[in-house]
Every structure is written in C-alpha cells, then in structure tokens.
Amino acid sequence: MTDAAPYFSVRADPDAVLARSALAASPSLRLQLGDVAADLVEAHTILHDGTVVLAVDPMTPTGGLLVAARGRPGAVRLDVTQLVPVAVRSRVWARVHVLGTSHRFDPGILDTCDSDTIMPLLDLPPVALWAVEPVEVGLARDIGGATVSISAFRTAQPDPLAADQARDLQHLTQCHGDVLDRLATLVDPVLTVGAARVVPVAVDADGIVLRAEAPDRHTDVRLPFAHRLTSLAEGLRMLLAQAARRGSACPPRTTAGAQRTPVAVCDLPKGVCGMSLA
Known part of the structure; x- marks a missing residue:
C-alpha cells in the first residue's frame, strides 16, 4: 500500500493534509528553541506517522539547545511558510507551526519504514538526527487560522500533488x-x-x-x-x-x-x- 492510499480511501481533515503537505514539500523550516531561532535548509523530513526528523549537529549551538530540550513537552517549535510557487502579489499561501517534544532519532524505526520513508532520511546531512513528536499543530491562512488535532495530523498524508x-x-x-x-x-x-x-x-x-x-x-x-x-x-x-x-x-x-x-x-x-x- 502506498502512502497516498489513506488519503483516497478516507477523506482526511483538509487542514491536516495542508499542514502535512507544507512540511513535506518545503525545502526549509525555522527551528525555535526558547529565544533562539535557526533556519534549517534541506535538513528535515517527515515520517508516515507525522514525526518530524531534523538533522542537526549536536556540537553546534543549535544542537546544544536541542540536547538541553530533550524530553521537554512542546519545547521545540517548527515553522514553515508555504509560498505560491509563481510570481504574484501576496505569495504566502499558508503558515504552519508545530510545537513538539524532541529526542534522539531511534534507528530501529527504519526496520518498519518503507523505501519512500527511508530515502528522504538518507538524503539528510550526515549529522545527528532528532525526532520531534508534535503536541500542537497550527495553520494560518488569509481565510483564518485553525488548530489541527494531533490525531488528524498523524493520520493524514501529504496531498499526492504537493511534491510536484x-x-x-x-x-x-x-x-x-x-x-x-x-x-x-x-x-x-x-x-x-x-x-x-x-x-x-x-x-x-x-x-x-x-x-x-x-x-x-x-x-x-x-x-x-x-x-x-x-x-x-x-x-x-x-x-x-x-x-x-x-x-x-x-x-x-x-x-x-x-x-x-x-x-x-x-x-x-x-x-x-x-x-x-x-
């Protein structure tokens, strides 16, 4: 069964699908730990269950803060801005934020992952991997904002057309x-x-x-x-x-x-x- 199958068999929460799509398709995100923020480029992916995986060197200041934040519920904030991909005014289509709990990524998870999940992990920078378990997901658009339930976020999958x-x-x-x-x-x-x-x-x-x-x-x-x-x-x-x-x-x-x-x-x-x- 492909990752897209649940999206077609059961109609998912559209806000959850948009949030998952934005996180999956964006080449970058902003990582915030307390008052410190860092932009990560080509250094994240999202697993089938909604866990966000970050590649951050623990010997850097940002990595040190991640080490200190391990296990603290909601201590990590991730922000993604989805832009209209053509040249127009008002290019911001949606903003997504995730508050989560970080811990070191468990390589044992790979035993239960399919190739579509493993390949993006292999493409991450060769530094320490961190798993961020979401505890709050928010979506903001011109038409208004919404809080996405964690269960809906975890069960939704990126829209089939999002990547392209x-x-x-x-x-x-x-x-x-x-x-x-x-x-x-x-x-x-x-x-x-x-x-x-x-x-x-x-x-x-x-x-x-x-x-x-x-x-x-x-x-x-x-x-x-x-x-x-x-x-x-x-x-x-x-x-x-x-x-x-x-x-x-x-x-x-x-x-x-x-x-x-x-x-x-x-x-x-x-x-x-x-x-x-x-």
Missing part, C-alpha cells in the same frame, strides 16, 4: 498560456472584470486555484476536479473538456490592454507534459 506543485504550476504558467485562457472561461466573468491576468496559484488532488489579478486587488477561484487525482495533467484534461462543452458561448478570455508574460516554448514530449491543447 511548484514545478507543475511554474510549467503551466510559463509554457501553456492557452490552457490558462481556456480554464479562465470556467470562472464567473464577474470575478475577472478588470483582471490583467489569470494565473494558477495552488493545486491539490481535488482541484486547482486560479487567481484573477487586477492592478489593486486579486480574487482566488477554485475549480474542482470531477474526482480526486494524482496528476495535474489529468485534472487539466477534465477541466478543458468541461470548457470545450461550453463552446463558443464562452470564448477564451482576453483582457484589453493586458500585458501577458512572454510564454516559453514547452520542449517536453506530449506524453510527458500532458498540458498542451494540441
């Missing part, structure tokens, strides 16, 4: 403006009045979020997929078919005077990209 979201949305924005024009026909025209462009800012297994950007404001609109997916390309095909059924009644969106970012040529084979209208 940045790459896929950047490729869609840079190389497939024609696809975005078609997708924009599925948005209520009232919401795109005065918008200079429509760009994708987030995607998950249930849908894609488009942002209509005007000079002084923006509006985010979610286009749901017909069912949960593991591929953005499959979701786009569904939405483009929906747009095609609307036919000439809803021609591709254009904005008078709009300045479109020059589109790069997609040099990926169609079978690999899957986002082309051709």
Whole structure:
C-alpha cells in the first residue's frame, strides 16, 4: 500500500493534509528553541506517522539547545511558510507551526519504514538526527487560522500533488498560456472584470486555484476536479473538456490592454507534459 492510499480511501481533515503537505514539500523550516531561532535548509523530513526528523549537529549551538530540550513537552517549535510557487502579489499561501517534544532519532524505526520513508532520511546531512513528536499543530491562512488535532495530523498524508506543485504550476504558467485562457472561461466573468491576468496559484488532488489579478486587488477561484487525482495533467484534461462543452458561448478570455508574460516554448514530449491543447 502506498502512502497516498489513506488519503483516497478516507477523506482526511483538509487542514491536516495542508499542514502535512507544507512540511513535506518545503525545502526549509525555522527551528525555535526558547529565544533562539535557526533556519534549517534541506535538513528535515517527515515520517508516515507525522514525526518530524531534523538533522542537526549536536556540537553546534543549535544542537546544544536541542540536547538541553530533550524530553521537554512542546519545547521545540517548527515553522514553515508555504509560498505560491509563481510570481504574484501576496505569495504566502499558508503558515504552519508545530510545537513538539524532541529526542534522539531511534534507528530501529527504519526496520518498519518503507523505501519512500527511508530515502528522504538518507538524503539528510550526515549529522545527528532528532525526532520531534508534535503536541500542537497550527495553520494560518488569509481565510483564518485553525488548530489541527494531533490525531488528524498523524493520520493524514501529504496531498499526492504537493511534491510536484511548484514545478507543475511554474510549467503551466510559463509554457501553456492557452490552457490558462481556456480554464479562465470556467470562472464567473464577474470575478475577472478588470483582471490583467489569470494565473494558477495552488493545486491539490481535488482541484486547482486560479487567481484573477487586477492592478489593486486579486480574487482566488477554485475549480474542482470531477474526482480526486494524482496528476495535474489529468485534472487539466477534465477541466478543458468541461470548457470545450461550453463552446463558443464562452470564448477564451482576453483582457484589453493586458500585458501577458512572454510564454516559453514547452520542449517536453506530449506524453510527458500532458498540458498542451494540441
């Protein structure tokens, strides 16, 4: 059974999934111990049960503080900021914090881990590993904040599209403006009045979020997929078919005077990209 299976068999708490996705996909996080904070880059991973593993040299000041904090409930704070992966205003999509209890990582855990868990552990810097057991998880977004239950956080798994979201949305924005024009026909025209462009800012297994950007404001609109997916390309095909059924009644969106970012040529084979209208 793959890690994604629980996400599809039982609908998980969406806040828990977003928190897990942000932690899993982010290349960095901020570690705070009391009044001291340090940014860790390419030095963390998250296990299947929600335990966060950090690679920190115990002989450094930060490592020394981790040693001192061992076993103290909630003494460790981890912060991750999830950014919109394309160039837009207001790029912060979500902020996640975890309060946890740290202890030295037990290598015996590897005996029960699958390869998808072990490989990220092997990619961590070759220093001491620390396990942080979460006791509080919080999520903050523009639409409000939430406290994620620890049980929901532990049982949720990262969204299947989270790992590739940045790459896929950047490729869609840079190389497939024609696809975005078609997708924009599925948005209520009232919401795109005065918008200079429509760009994708987030995607998950249930849908894609488009942002209509005007000079002084923006509006985010979610286009749901017909069912949960593991591929953005499959979701786009569904939405483009929906747009095609609307036919000439809803021609591709254009904005008078709009300045479109020059589109790069997609040099990926169609079978690999899957986002082309051709």
